[in-house]
Amino acid sequence: MSTREVFTDHLQAGVLLLPTMVVSLVFLYYPTVRAVGLSFYRASLAQGDVFVGLDNYRRLATSSEYLQSVLISVLFATCVVVGVMAVALCVSFLIHEITVGKGVYLVAVIWPYALPPAVAGLVFLFIAHPNIGIFTSYIEALGVDVNWFSHGPQAFVVVLIAAVWKQVGYNVIFMTAALGNVPESLTETAELDGVSRTQRLLRVYVPIISPTLVFLVIMNTIYGFFGTFPMVDLMTKGGPAGATNILIYDLYRTAFQFYEFGFASAKSVVLFIAVGLLMYGQFRLSDRYAYYGG
Amino acid sequence: MTDVTLQDVRKEFDGVVAVKNIDLQIPDGAFVTVVGPSGCGKSTTLRLIAGLEQATEGTIQMGNQEVTGVEPKDRDVSMVFQNYALYPHMTARRNITFGMKSAGDFSDEEIDRQVEEATAVLDIDDLLDRKPGELSGGERQRVALGRALVRDPEVFLMDEPLSNLDAKLRIKMRAELAKLHSEFETTTIYVTHDQTEAMTLGDRVVVMNDGRIQQVDSPQRLYDYPETRFVAEFIGDPAMNMLSVDISRDGTEYEAVGPTFRIPLPEADGLETAAGAQALLGIRPESLSVADSADRSSFPAEVTVTEPLGDSLLLECRTGDQEFKLHAEPRTAVEPGDRVALTVETERLHLFDPQTGEAIYHAAAAQSPEVTSTVDSTI
Amino acid sequence: MVHSGGGYDHVSRRSVLKASGAALTVGTVGLAGCSSSSGASVRPVNEDSLTIWHAMGGTNGETLQGLVDQFQSETGIEVNLVFQDSYEGVLTNTLSALDSGEVPDVFQIDSLFAQQVLDTDAVEPVENLLSDDYPVDDFLSNVTSFFTIDDTLTSMPFNNSNAILYYNRSAFEEAGLDPDSPPTTLEEVRSYSQTLVDEGVTEAGITWPNHVWFIEHFYSVDGQTLLDAKNGHAGQPTTMQTDTETARSLYKWWHEMADNGLFSNPGIEAWGEATSTFLTGKAAMLMTSTASVTGIRSGAEENGFEVDNAFYPTIDGDRTGPVIGGASWFVPSGLPQERQDEIGSFLEFMGRPESQITWHKGTGYYPIRQSAVEQLENDGWFTENPMYRTAFDQLTQAENTPATKRMLIGPARQVQTTIQDKSVELFSGEVGVDEGLSELKSAVEEELNRYYS
Amino acid sequence: MPTTEDNMLGSLLTALTAAAERSRSAGRTTSERIRRFETEQLTLHVLAATVVFLIVLPVLIAALVSTKRAGIVTSIGDLVPGGHALSNYRRALIGLEFWRFMLNSFVMSVAVVVGKLIVSLLAALVIVYYRFPYKNAVFLFILFTLLLPVPVRFVPLYRLTTELGMGNTFFAITVPYLASATTVFILRQHFLSIPASLVETAKVDGVGPLRFLWSVLIPMSRAVLVGVSVIMFVYTWNQYLWPLVIINAESLQVAQVGLNLLRGQASTGEVAWSMVMTGSILTLLPPLALLVLFRRQLLETFTIQQK
Structure with missing residues (x-):
């Protein structure tokens, strides 16, 4: 019956909580509420706000460009999540299976966690450049016309590779930790039963570390939707022909290239609801898996 | 040093009642142990006294002062925890002095003097510059005691302080704690789930169950005159045997009648009211023995399990559908399946109400039980 | 909005079309309703020096700084040159500054965004800031025609090219x-x-x-x-x-x-x-x-x-x-007369032939003054540098x-x-x-x- | 950092011993098993080395380019390191004043880390060690902010900051970051792993909450505090979108956005890929250094975050 809640001075508690509450209210909650309000206006910079009711939402609903952006975002985030996790799982398993020098490999693999996405974008823009990229001539020698400034699907893939590259390290951090916690006895049992390495990974480890995997799905989804903004901005500016125009970039462009703040706010609100639903769904999912993982 | 009085104290957590309106009086300088199964409310009671929890109802007094709403630091108590509660990043010395310095009630010289005194008593002078991680369990426990000691509090509160030690060390520390108390004579309230610890350490033992105080008594009286079936079964190992019986009366002769036995009950208080009704017959294992020959108070039983303990032979027996244990002479030649005759030491029998669990009769009625919920300071 | 000296006669096209007669009123009301902070008063970002927002990076920025240094030492007017990443950056910042009322004294706007800035109704035509005897007709008409709206020079052409x-x-x-x-x-x-x-x-x-x-x-x-x-x-x-x-x-x-x-x-x-x-x-x-x-x-x-x-x-x-490209200098309206005079002399300085020649040689942007062009011709600049000649001929x-x-x-x-x-x-x-x-x-x-x- | 080195040595030794033991136990059965084990390990090492190479390659190329003059590499043959490393870094840092962006990023990151730590420590202290009404609601209020990342609210946030007259200021790129549900959550989880009896002892001894925080919690949370600091530093250092929209003055700009300025005045056609790569490497170094130095604390903290 022990408790940590030994301090009971409510005033003190309030004072200590004040900074967090004030910053949260002013810079997190209030702007969110404000976004909802602003979404009913035609608002710009230095030109006055005009109430337009649901016009912005109507425009959203009928904009094929926005619909495309939604689809691109979902596709992109899905590819990021799947790509990152598949690669990271293989890499983590590889490191897990190595007996000597694990620590060195780990650091050598997880460092892109610290890599600024803007740097990732610029470096990839440079090395994958259709004209001056270092590998361009080799890839073109294979018969592929590297032309991702004009070719949408190619641009999508290049940004995707950059995004995956940057995020694998973060995933490896969690996956190696989770693999390290798998009881040795299970590995030994599997080995005695003659289970192959791949089978051991898929049949034994993956189910055991599934809570970690669910957590990573959430983090990677958020990354896929928002964290990749610098790469898109620096590599493709959403193009060509909207092929990489993910929602966050579209939102940025509406707000800070076109100064359509009201319309942008409506996009924010939609994004907020989407994030909320997504998180809710995934938390439900992780709840279910929590039992599995014990 | 001071006395502590709890009056009608109740504690609820989110609608769950942990302590149910208890009254308890702890005299100045006493060493009181509180024992009971986990979740019985004993720790909560201790924490209420410490001020770590606030009572939902009732009052707590220390000396003449009511301390119900008073901050722990103003109650002048020291507390020792099961896991020692040492700050891992501080040396033993700093652990001992940290609280004193924080309180600011003590001058530096005073602190130094106190530390010297306490560490000498506890024999931990050499350990003061080590951190908890470099100390053994026993040493850590001493440092934790030292921390409590230096403040020279009115009341020591100990929450299972020996539970994390191994068996041998526990026995050694137990003796040391007893010695410490006789030296300092500070009022001490000691919570434990271990009945042996409770019995060996306490002048008075408080038995709690399900948020209520079952009995407060000296260890021996607790053993000899359990007031409830719970106390009877909780104190003593193996537990007191309970057999369902009918009480028959034949003039002034009373008997406990089971399907396969009739055991005479010596005259004592309570028999009269029990007559003609059902009851639980309590027999401690050591009150039973294997008889050489059957007589009036003996009855047949079948041995189901034998456990040689060295100094005695523990037998599990069955008579009818009732099972019980007893200590036989070591090296008694019995095997599982043997049928034996058992005699009962009739002076050590107890009867309990099968519904309420309250004691209705003790065969050895020489002394009347003391008043519940008080501890007599004059032993 | 405080309009200085009554010299303010520019009205944006939108206002004209919306309310032919009461254009100024519409503009003013529109701004007042804009947001709480605007419309109250216009004050410079820095009281003690002219603040100039621009988008000239690299060597162009260095050339610009050189000109500004010269202007400072000649006139004693402090100038704070602030580089803002890109034309888009200057635009965003400017719009937001005009919104808040705390404004830079001069800002460089890409010709592409000229109308967007004019639509705020919060800029002063630079013609009003130049002294009466400033030789406006010495400007190359191919350049200035774009920046002249309703016969008024709205902003000062500076770095122009095609x-x-x-x-x-x-x-x-x-x-x-x-x-x-x-x-x-x-x-x-x-x-x-x-x-x-x-x-x-x-x-x-x-x-x-x-x-x-x-x-x-x-x-x-x-x-x-x-x-x-x-x-x-x-x-x-x-x-x-x-x-x-x-x-x-x-x-x-x-x-x-x-x-x-x-x-x-x-x-x-x-x-x-x-x-x-x-x-x-x-x-x-x-x-x-x-x-x-x-x-x-x-x-x-x-x-x-x-x-x-x-x-x-x-x-x-x-x-x-x-078509011409590049940017020009805009000035917010409502600044005190004294401030406007200082801004005027800055613009005049940037537009004078010597500055234009320095700017052209340092960057490759056109000189915008006929006399500057003649000076360069006489010096044999275009003969020595035929590539500048081609560029310039294409314009003229x-x-x-x-x-x-x-x-x-x-x-x-x-x-x-x-x-x-x-x-x-x-x-x-x-x-x-x-x-x-x-x-x-x-x-x-x-x-x-x-x-x- | 002797401790870190010790640790690396320690883990290396453990790994070596484990390997030796394994091969010994294998040896008891057949020598063939040892061989198979060794070949397998060799294959794994080759694979792992390839993975590491692939992951390092882009930055390796960037690093090489940053030593060259023009910085155009169109084939693998061009990857010979150039001799302009020193002059490139000097030009980027001093000539193009990239040091200023780095400094801005650094000051911003440190301010956010310190501010967040203080704010979050106080909040976590209250949430774990205080009893007060509506506590769960307060905790939910803080946790709910996880749903409000900068990207979903940067439009109104921009308006709010500029209205407060804080656009284009240091305030704008620090204060809005100070409330952090993640940090509060990590600290809370860590505090919950500290035995309750410690605070109870403190309480009985009359140690106040702030003194408890300062003398007990903080020293006991060193690894986690270092870990969250690294996480927060990396997070802040890598911020791009918000500084991009709210900061336009070059003197206040941060490294992430400043990188783009190294591309030169684009419309005049200056190509400065070696400068961009130089800047990229410079921008990568501070968070990378922190990661390498404090990886142990970082990994420890991540395991808490996941819960």
């Missing part, structure tokens, strides 16, 4: 092309490119950044306006002129160039990438700003080839002239028609983005020319309609 064709003489020679007769039409660009690629001299024939400015150039060189209402100079435009031979020829050509690997696409607004493609010899021709002469000349030297430039290619041989030989005034619209950024994005679809062949053009037309119409509704 687009021109650069070509790699060495590559031309290697491919057996005559380096002294560069291509002049789209058809010639195509055949030259084909030869260059076929001969294996370069990977592609030509490159240029996908920026609306080049589309504007193709139109103006062909004597066409991009938008109706004289590109926005005669009222609110409602549509893009895509249903023209100009548009069809251009996009058909562009698509074929891309399809045959003759055009190397450096990306949207990818000025640096385009230049880099040219300098590294991936493409033998480049269309970019005349202001890049200095950089390209030294870049070519480093990469070991000879470079030259020529007029912007025409669609079919007929040449009207280029141009007719001054509505087509050569670049578009002047509020939703410039939206229209720009729409055109650029759609161009990719068109030249990459994702959509057919006719279909693509009509999609482009309706998309631009939608943007225009939304803004002006």
Whole structure:
């Protein structure tokens, strides 16, 4: 019956909580509420706000460009999540299976966690450049016309590779930790039963570390939707022909290239609801898996 | 040093009642142990006294002062925890002095003097510059005691302080704690789930169950005159045997009648009211023995399990559908399946109400039980 | 809004059209209702010195700083030159500053965004700040005509340029092309490119950044306006002129160039990438700003080839002239008279022939004063530097028609983005020319309609 | 950092011993098993080395380019390191004043880390060690902010900051970051792993909450505090979108956005890929250094975060 809640001075508690509450209210909650309000206006910079009711939402609903952006975002985030996790799982398993020098490999693999996405974008823009990229001539020698400034699907893939590259390290951090916690006895049992390495990974480890995997799905989804903004901005500016125009970039462009703040706010609100639903769904999912993982 | 009085104290957590309106009086300088199964409310009671929890109802007094709403630091108590509660990043010395310095009630010289005194008593002078991680369990426990000691509090509160030690060390520390108390004579309230610890350490033992105080008594009286079936079964190992019986009366002769036995009950208080009704017959294992020959108070039983303990032979027996244990002479030649005759030491029998669990009769009625919920300071 | 001295007579086009008589009132009310912080009072970012927001990075920024230093030492007026990343950066900041009322004294706005700034009704025509005897008629009319609205010089032209064709003489020679007769039409660009690629001299024939400015150039060189209402100079435009031979020829050509690997696409607004493609010899021709002469000349030297430039290619041989690009200095309205005088002398300083010559030599932007041009002629500058000559001739030989005034619209950024994005679809062949053009037309119409509704 | 080295040595030794033991136990059965084990391990090492190479390659190329003059590499043959490393870094840092962006990023990151730590420590202290009404609601209020990342609210946030007159200021790129549900959550989880009896002892001894925080919690949370600090530093250092929209003055700009300025004045056609790569490497170094130095604490903290 022990408790940590030994301090009971409510005033003190309030004072200590004040900074967090004030910053949260002013810079997190209030702007969110404000976004909802602003979404009913035609608002710009230095030109006055005009109430337009649901016009912005109507425009959203009928904009094929926005619909495309939604689809691109979902596709992109899905590819990021799947790509990152598949690669990271293989890499983590590889490191897990190595007996000597694990620590060195780990650091050598997880460092892109610290890599600024803007740097990732610029470096990839440079090395994958259709004209001056270092590998361009080799890839073109294979018969592929590297032309991702004009070719949408190619641009999508290049940004995707950059995004995956940057995020694998973060995933490896969690996956190696989770693999390290798998009881040795299970590995030994599997080995005695003659289970192959791949089978051991898929049949034994993956189910055991599934809570970690669910957590990573959430983090990677958020990354896929928002964290990749610098790469898109620096590599493709959403193009060509909207092929990489993910929602966050579209939102940025509406707000800070076109100064359509009201319309942008409506996009924010939609994004907020989407994030909320997504998180809710995934938390439900992780709840279910929590039992599995014990 | 001071006395502590709890009056009608109740504690609820989110609608769950942990302590149910208890009254308890702890005299100045006493060493009181509180024992009971986990979740019985004993720790909560201790924490209420410490001020770590606030009572939902009732009052707590220390000396003449009511301390119900008073901050722990103003109650002048020291507390020792099961896991020692040492700050891992501080040396033993700093652990001992940290609280004193924080309180600011003590001058530096005073602190130094106190530390010297306490560490000498506890024999931990050499350990003061080590951190908890470099100390053994026993040493850590001493440092934790030292921390409590230096403040020279009115009341020591100990929450299972020996539970994390191994068996041998526990026995050694137990003796040391007893010695410490006789030296300092500070009022001490000691919570434990271990009945042996409770019995060996306490002048008075408080038995709690399900948020209520079952009995407060000296260890021996607790053993000899359990007031409830719970106390009877909780104190003593193996537990007191309970057999369902009918009480028959034949003039002034009373008997406990089971399907396969009739055991005479010596005259004592309570028999009269029990007559003609059902009851639980309590027999401690050591009150039973294997008889050489059957007589009036003996009855047949079948041995189901034998456990040689060295100094005695523990037998599990069955008579009818009732099972019980007893200590036989070591090296008694019995095997599982043997049928034996058992005699009962009739002076050590107890009867309990099968519904309420309250004691209705003790065969050895020489002394009347003391008043519940008080501890007599004059032993 | 405090208007100083009663000299404020500029009224934006939108206001005129909305409320013909009470334009000023509308403008003022519109602003007052804008947001709580605006309309109250206008105050400079810094009371003690002139704050100038600009987008001139690199060596251009250094040249600008040199001029400003000179201005400071001559006049004793403190100037705080603040570089703001890009034209878009200056624009965003300016709009937000005009909103809040805490404003820079001078800001450099890309000509593309001129109308957007004018639409705030919060800028002072620079003509009102120049002294009466300032020789406004000494400005090159090709330059100032764009910045003159309703006969008033609204902003001070400063760094102006147009687009021109650069070509790699060495590559031309290697491919057996005559380096002294560069291509002049789209058809010639195509055949030259084909030869260059076929001969294996370069990977592609030509490159240029996908920026609306080049589309504007193709139109103006062909004597066409991009938008109706004289590109926005005669009222609110409602549509893009895509249903023209100009548009069809251009996009058909562009698509074929891309399809045959003759055009190397450096990306949207990818000025640096385009230049880099040219300098590294991936493409033998480049269309970019005349202001890049200095950089390209030294870049070519480093990469070991000879470079030259020529007029912007025409669609079919007929040449009207280029549109101007670059930026000008705007000034917020409502600053105290004393402040305005200081700003006036700054603008005059930047516009005087000596400064213009320094600026031109340091950057490659046009000198905007006739007397500066004459001075350069006399010094033999253009003879020594024929590439500057070509750039300058292209400007001065141009007719001054509505087509050569670049578009002047509020939703410039939206229209720009729409055109650029759609161009990719068109030249990459994702959509057919006719279909693509009509999609482009309706998309631009939608943007225009939304803004002006 | 002797401790870190010790640790690396320690883990290396453990790994070596484990390997030796394994091969010994394998040896008891057949020598063939040892061989198979060794070949397998060799294959794994080759694979792992390849993975590491692929992951490092892009930055390796960037690093090489940053030593060259023009910085155009169109084939693998061009990857010979150039001799302009020193002049490039000097030009980027001093000539192009990239040091200023780095400094801005650094000051911003440190300010956010310190501010967040203080704010979050106080909040976590209250949430774990105080009893007060509506506590769960307060905790939910803080946790709910996880749903409000900068990207979904940067439009109104921009308006709010400029209205407060804080646009284009240091305030704008620090204060809005100070409330952090993640940090509060990590600290809370860590505090919950500290035995309750410690605070109870403190309480009985009359140690106040702030003194408990300072003398007990903070020293006991060193690894986690270092870990969250690294996480927060990396997070802040890598911020791009918000500084991009709210900061336009070059003197206040941060490294992430400043990188783009190294591309030169684009419309004049200056190509500066070696400068961009130089800047990229410079921008990568501070968070990378922190990761390498404090990886142990970082990994420890991540395991808490996941819960």
